[in-house]
Amino acid sequence: MKAIVYRDNGGPDVLRLVDRDLPEPGPGEVRVRVAVSGVNPTDWQARSGPGHPKRFPEVTPHLDGAGTVDAVGEGVDPGRTGQRVWVFMAAAGRPTGTAAEYTVVPADRAVPLPDDAGFDVGASLGVPALTAHRALTVAEDGPRRLAPGALDGRVVLAAGGAGAVGHAVIQLARWAGATVVSTVSGPEKARLATAAGAHHVVDYREGDPAAEIRKAAPDGIDIVTEVALGANLALDLAVLRTRGTIAVYANEGGKPVELDVLPHMVLNTRLQFLILYTAGQDARTAAVEDVTAALQDGALPVGEEHGLPLVRFPLARTADAHRAVEGHTVGKVLVDLTT
Template sequence: MRAVEYSRPGDPGVLTLVDRPDPEPGPGEVLVRVRRSGVNPTDWKSRRSGPADDQGRIDPPQVPGQDGAGEIVAVGEGVNPTRVGHRVWIWEAAWQRKDGTAQELCRVPVAQAVGLPEDVSFDAGAALGIPFLTAHRCLTVTEGGPDELGPGALAGRTVLVSGGAGAVGNAAIQLARWSDATVISTVSSPAKAQLAVAAGADHVINYRDQDAAAEIRKLAPRGVDTVVEVAAAVNADLDVAVIAPHATVAVYADDGTPLTVPVRPLMTPNARWQFVLVYTAPAAAKARAVSAVSVALAEGAIRVGEAAGLPLHHFPLDQAAAAHQAVEDGIVGKVLIDLD
């Protein structure tokens, strides 16, 4: 089978297209014929950072790709054989494992291959994983809020999504609207504003042209209950200015800039700053997220593509380096690697 791997950390040039023996699923695993592999920022960050041995090597080589979609073609011991042939979406394939989704056949634990409805594309399935599980975690860490999303779960609450044109921002908007929140999103351009509106945001504010804090307070005089934050260091003052009592700022990204927050203004509302990395989130929280995303998908509440605010960018497997470079360069939308 064809696969992309890297045997040392570095820029996208370390990615190599190779032929590998077809893998066999182990106990509790399924083997998926991957049709689409999703590329996330953590993929290129992991590729650049290793881990490597004293000689700078990664042995065995790492196949990148946490997310994907395809069909189960074989099952390991202890897995119901009727799952063969099922369409699935994959999450966290490469977390603490060497088998990511950037290969034609991928082994994953059975719980990480989730049923994909027949009317949902492989494009959509490969776009779920890390972005939607991250968004679910961000939206369910607020005091007094729900543990799991669904219709009515966020009714009466206001959510601020920073960077609504990004993959996690798009996922947060879609899941929050499905759960009946009022959604405000901040963006940096008219084009990104259109994407946030397409995703379902009720209100969109271009922070380059408007006083974001003043506009948010007009829309939510009591303040916002949850902030889904992509740029905590830059937006800390804004977040403090617009939070409601007992609000949470859920931070899911890091650009390396130190974060400074004023203590007293956060004490008064009993505010919470919650840092989110889906890979190390509690197992129960991830299980609830997978369940909620599956329900939303079945109900038609999750969409992808330009009309859903998430442009798709396709690359063949032999151009995986270009796919990684596009994500590293901050392309707007979702990057997918095609394997069929």
């Protein structure tokens, strides 16, 4: 089979297209014939090295993907063979991710994909959708699970609504009944956030963004899902309601976070940091179940008309796919293994 591998950390040029033997699923595992592999920032960060020491002599990258189960290991229902699935955390703690024609994963990391959901949708779930679910379910006064009505009466601020996680936040929050406000950095991204389903979109580079957000949420924001805490904390604090939550999944731009403690004490702010790897099995299982329910309801479409443009590369150009993600290409970067 064809696979992308790297043996040393470094830039995109360390990625190589190679031939490898077809992997065999072990007990509790399934083998998936990959149709589409999703690329996330964590994939290039793991490849680049700093803070992500390489644990295996050779690594096939990418956590997310979608395809078809073509073999199962001992203890797995043989009836899963032929099942269309979306895959998450494929390369988490393992040397083989989805940047290959076939990958082997624990059976619970290959989730059935509804018949009317394409592989592009499946490959776009994983890290973005599960992260969005976690961000929307950590509030002190909020639900631990998402379903229609779970966020009725709540107002969610999706920072960076044109990004993959921001897009998933908008869609999941809308599906769960929230009013959704999104901040963006320009009119094109505003168009995408609106297409994703945001009720109100605010350009944080123009005018008084706090005042604009307050117009949409006069009682304050219940949950902020934050992609750039260092840059946005002052704005978040200006619009947060008492006992509101700032759920932080990234700090894009790397600006140091300066925390004025007293205003947060007065508000009883919950500042919640999150990452899927250490969220715990219960949280991940709940996220998978709820994301699957939203998917079955047709709440998670992708494509430019739905606010998330798809940027595609063939397997042989996976290095270019990584460059696109590193360069903050707007949309979801996918590696297509069907071409």
